[in-house]
Amino acid sequence: AQSVTQLGSHVSVSEGALVLLRCNYSSSVPPYLFWYVQYPNQGLQLLLKYTSAATLVKGINGFEAEFKKSETSFHLTKPSAHMSDAAEYFCAVSDLSGSARQLTFGSGTQLTVLP
Amino acid sequence: NAGVTQTPKFQVLKTGQSMTLQCAQDMNHNSMYWYRQDPGMGLRLIYYSASEGTTDKGEVPNGYNVSRLNKREFSLRLESAAPSQTSVYFCASSEAGLAGVETQYFGPGTRLLVL
Numbered sequence: 535a536q537s538v539t540q541l542g543s544h545v546s547v548s549e550g551a552l553v554l555l556r557c558n559y560s561s562s563v564p565p566y567l568f569w570y571v572q573y574p575n576q577g578l579q580l581l582l583k584y585t586s587a588a589t590l591v592k593g594i595n596g597f598e599a600e601f602k603k604s605e606t607s608f609h610l611t612k613p614s615a616h617m618s619d620a621a622e623y624f625c626a627v628s629d630l631s632g633s634a635r636q637l638t639f640g641s642g643t644q645l646t647v648l649p
Numbered sequence: 650n651a652g653v654t655q656t657p658k659f660q661v662l663k664t665g666q667s668m669t670l671q672c673a674q675d676m677n678h679n680s681m682y683w684y685r686q687d688p689g690m691g692l693r694l695i696y697y698s699a700s701e702g703t704t705d706k707g708e709v710p711n712g713y714n715v716s717r718l719n720k721r722e723f724s725l726r727l728e729s730a731a732p733s734q735t736s737v738y739f740c741a742s743s744e745a746g747l748a749g750v751e752t753q754y755f756g757p758g759t760r761l762l763v764l
Contacts, residue, residue, distance in 0.1 A: 543689065568752075577653070577739055577755035578692075624691060635680075635743070636707065637753055639691035 536561045536627045540640035548648045553597075553612040555643045557625030560606065566628035567608045568637065569599055573621045581623075584608060595619070620647045650675050653756035655740050661762045662730045670725040670759050672740030680743045681723035682707075682753065683715060685736040692739065698723055730763045737761070 541556040559565055566585055570578040582593025589601045599610045608625060625640040656671045674681065679700045684692040684707075694707030696715040704715050712734060714726045723742075727734060738759045743751040 570755075575758075577757045578741075579755070580752050583752065635751065636682075636694055636697065637692075639693075641689055641691045 536565060536629045536638055538625050538627050538638055538640035540623075540625050540643050542643055543641065544644045544646065546646040546648055547615045549617055550614050553610070553615045553619065553645065555610040555623050555625075555645065557599075557608045557610065557640060558606050559608060559625075559627050561627060561629075566635075567599075567601065568626040568628065569593065569597070569608075569610050570624045570626060570639075571595075571621050572624065572642075578624065581610070615645075615647045617647050617649065620645055652676065653740055653742055653754055655738075655756040655759050657759060658757070659760045659762075661764065662727075663764050664731060666730050667726065667728050668730065668761075669727075670738055670740075670761075671722070672724065672756060673722045674740075674742040674754070675721065676742060676744075676754065677720070678742035678744050678754075679720070680751070681717065682741040682743075683713075683723070683725045684739045684741065685709065685734075686739060686758075687736050695725065695738075727761075730761075732763045735761060735763045 537560045539558045568583045569581040582591045584601045592598045597612045622642050622644050624642050626637040653674045682697040683695040686692045698704045698717040701720045716724045740756040741753040743753045
């Protein structure tokens with residue numbers, strides 16, 4: 535079974551600073567990887583996904599992630615944090631198991647943006 | 650399009666009571682999913698349905714049942730609620746059951762408190 539580890543359950547950055555949220559995966563086959571964002575009291579919204587087409591993936595709201603096979607990582611970055619980026623972020627890996635593709639989620643990283 | 654809708658948004662139950670969480674999607678997706686979200690544990694898959702007429706267990710199915718009523722609707726039933734089922738429940742849908750890298754789209758969630 536595939537798994538995802540998110541390092542750091544809470545990350546704080548100052549407004550305008552670099553955002554780096556870490557995600558490592560384990561997989562015996564080339565994975566499909568996702569980053570989702572959850573704002574307070576809302577559902578999850580897709581930020582970006584890796585489908586093996588390109589190792590650097592650009593998403594919405596200025597976020598991007600780089601797939602590094604040698605490091606089994608898919609870290610999420612944004613050059614300059616904005617107050618509106620405060621949310622919880624989830625990394626997920628897609629696994630074909632049973633009759634449908636399933637997502638296995640990491641435990642999430644709560645991002646706080648300080649003024 | 651409303652996307653994925655869930656009812657109710659919030660529910661309080663007493664131990665032993667039953668209830669059904671409703672989910673509907675208007676994106677003509679084949680696959681639908683039920684997750685629960687608990688602090689520090691990310692989202693865990695309860696049940697999924699790859700297509701109309703089929704359902705399969707996920708990671709944490711005990712204490713739950715599901716019904717894929719038609720292509721649009723996928724309900725989750727708690728027959729005898731327990732305090733351990735206090736959680737936030739998310740429904741999701743995706744286009745394809747097997748091939749491709751389909752994105753899962755999430756509803757806004759149902760917050761359930763079992764006393």
